[in-house]
Amino acid sequence: MAVVESPQTRTPSTPGPTSAPLILVDRVQKTYANGTVALEDLSFEVYEGQFVSLVGPSGCGKSTLLRVIAGLGPISAGEVLVEGLSPKRARQERADTAFVFQDATLLPWRNVLGNVDLPLELRGQPPRERRGAAMQALETVGLAEVARAYPRELSGGMRMRVSLARALAAHPRLLLMDEPFGSLDEITRQRLNGELLRICALAGWTVVFVTHNVFEAVFLSSRVLVMSRRPGRVVAEVPVELAYPRLPEVRTMPEYSGTVGKVIQLLGEA
Amino acid sequence: MGTTTRPATRNGLVEWLWRAAPPVGAFVVFVALWQVVVTLLRVPHYLLPTPSLIVGAWVDRIDILLVALSSTFLSALCGFGLSIVVGMAVALVMSQSKLLERSLYPYAILLQTIPIVAIAPLIVIWVGAGMPAVVIIAFLISLFPIITNTTTGLTSTDHNLVSMFELYNASWWQRMAKLRLPFALPYVMTGLRISSGLAVIGAIVGEFIAGIGGLRGGLGYVIVSAANRLEMAYLFAAALTSSLLGIIIFIGVSLVSARFLRHWHESAIQRDM
Numbered sequence: 001m002a003v004v005e006s007p008q009t010r011t012p013s014t015p016g017p018t019s020a021p022l023i024l025v026d027r028v029q030k031t032y033a034n035g036t037v038a039l040e041d042l043s044f045e046v047y048e049g050q051f052v053s054l055v056g057p058s059g060c061g062k063s064t065l066l067r068v069i070a071g072l073g074p075i076s077a078g079e080v081l082v083e084g085l086s087p088k089r090a091r092q093e094r095a096d097t098a099f100v101f102q103d104a105t106l107l108p109w110r111n112v113l114g115n116v117d118l119p120l121e122l123r124g125q126p127p128r129e130r131r132g133a134a135m136q137a138l139e140t141v142g143l144a145e146v147a148r149a150y151p152r153e154l155s156g157g158m159r160m161r162v163s164l165a166r167a168l169a170a171h172p173r174l175l176l177m178d179e180p181f182g183s184l185d186e187i188t189r190q191r192l193n194g195e196l197l198r199i200c201a202l203a204g205w206t207v208v209f210v211t212h213n214v215f216e217a218v219f220l221s222s223r224v225l226v227m228s229r230r231p232g233r234v235v236a237e238v239p240v241e242l243a244y245p246r247l248p249e250v251r252t253m254p255e256y257s258g259t260v261g262k263v264i265q266l267l268g269e270a
Numbered sequence: 271m272g273t274t275t276r277p278a279t280r281n282g283l284v285e286w287l288w289r290a291a292p293p294v295g296a297f298v299v300f301v302a303l304w305q306v307v308v309t310l311l312r313v314p315h316y317l318l319p320t321p322s323l324i325v326g327a328w329v330d331r332i333d334i335l336l337v338a339l340s341s342t343f344l345s346a347l348c349g350f351g352l353s354i355v356v357g358m359a360v361a362l363v364m365s366q367s368k369l370l371e372r373s374l375y376p377y378a379i380l381l382q383t384i385p386i387v388a389i390a391p392l393i394v395i396w397v398g399a400g401m402p403a404v405v406i407i408a409f410l411i412s413l414f415p416i417i418t419n420t421t422t423g424l425t426s427t428d429h430n431l432v433s434m435f436e437l438y439n440a441s442w443w444q445r446m447a448k449l450r451l452p453f454a455l456p457y458v459m460t461g462l463r464i465s466s467g468l469a470v471i472g473a474i475v476g477e478f479i480a481g482i483g484g485l486r487g488g489l490g491y492v493i494v495s496a497a498n499r500l501e502m503a504y505l506f507a508a509a510l511t512s513s514l515l516g517i518i519i520f521i522g523v524s525l526v527s528a529r530f531l532r533h534w535h536e537s538a539i540q541r542d543m
Binding site: 067070071072091092095097098099101103105107108109111118119121122123150151152170 | 428430431433434435436437438439440444448449452453455533534535
């Protein structure tokens with residue numbers, strides 16, 4: 001069945017067997033110098049446009065895995081390809097990846113605008129161009145009026161939205177997120193979940209999202225990958241059959257709670 | 271209507287006066303007590319002069335004291351400036367590798383622990399008496415805190431921020447200029463605050479040993495010669511002028527620090543609660 005995508009909005013989709021994966025992780029192993037095995041025989045694929053969550057118990061290596069995909073750490077065995085290249089090369093040559101940490105990681109000595117245009121500044125874009133892209137990104141997340149404020153003046157939720165604006169301004173293809181909403185209260189978290197999906201649809205991102213909150217994972221993703229405890233492997237995959245765009249009401253639907261239950265069960269067995 | 275409400279904001283001047291009143295009051299009480307006790311007990315003026323004698327000496331020799339003040343101020347400023355330039359350069363080098371840090375740190379500590387009064391005569395022999403020697407001594411005394419604080423600041427950069435810069439493929443220079451140096455600024459400011467006071471002490475101690483005679487001797491020389499002549503009131507006046515110098519420099523550095531940090535660092539932010 002053909003799926004027509006409008007150019008303005010793209011919705012996360014489940015695997016298309018005809019296209020090459022954006023991210024390929026093949027039997028990856030990562031051992032630290034002291035002998036700890038963080039990841040072992042880990043394999044999965046992510047295709048363009050998908051929203052994939054990694055859930056697993058604390059310490060299972062999901063953050064480590066994300067850093068490997070970002071090209072921030074080496075692997076001991078196996079292969080990781082991002083856009084067909086090694087993660088480091090992909091990051092350096094394509095610069096298509098944005099990373100959002102649990103901490104908003106804003107530079108406190110710069111105002112919001114100065115933070116949002118940082119990636120573009122590092123890339124060497126001229127100021128006028130940068131400011132335009134940065135303001136546009138801030139408008140998308142709804143924070144245009146605090147462009148001159150400093151991070152310390154903002155709430156946790158607003159800082160995280162600035163972090164998202166920063167990712168947005170760089171126009172990436174791939175977004176890697178490491179428990180970005182973990183330090184926020186439940187109400188803000190749910191609201192930002194909705195925001196994130198809205199922006200994803202606008203920007204056409206592919207997302208790999210690490211979280212230990214199963215409810216969040218199921219709400220956001222088209223696929224949920226369950227990791228075992230250390231040494232981490234992908235032990236199961238749960239497709240989420242809910243249609244996009246997902247409104248908050250989705251959380252009350254039986255299919256939602258059913259999927260959440262399934263993931264929790266698999267987590268327990270991991 | 272039982273409660274009265276205070277105005278939410280006070281006039282800035284009134285608030286400042288309100289805050290200054292307690293220490294000023296304590297000072298007035300202390301000085302009054304001093305005057306009364308010394309007068310009643312008839313303590314000789316060459317042991318402990320009364321505040322009135324000190325003020326008298328201060329007013330009498332104000333012209334000499336002000337010239338001496340400016341001389342000491344200049345020496346301290348030059349020594350301080352030198353220690354900033356050299357200290358930050360050394361810290362920059364040391365922060366680049368753990369090996370370098372471990373090689374150089376012991377010598378920095380050595381600098382700190384050698385009593386300057388012991389090597390000051392050596393410096394006078396090498397450089398001759400006069401302002402250059404005083405500046406060098408002030409420099410040596412104020413160097414260490416700048417090295418340690420700046421090095422700590424440069425090596426303490428939040429690792430998440432470092433990862434973020436790596437993710438955006440930042441060059442070494444970009445990382446240093448846009449991340450490490452701004453991040454280190456609060457630490458640097460702490461070092462500056464400590465060093466500025468030490469530079470004043472260093473200049474005065476330097477003048478004890480190396481100051482030339484006459485008007486250009488600076489406050490240290492004034493203190494030493496007053497002590498030699500048992501002119502205690504004059505000595506007190508000179509000593510108080512020295513601490514005035516220290517206070518001026520400290521306020522200057524604090525203002526600079528507040529200006530740079532005011533938007534973002536906890537130490538410079540005024541909070542309502």
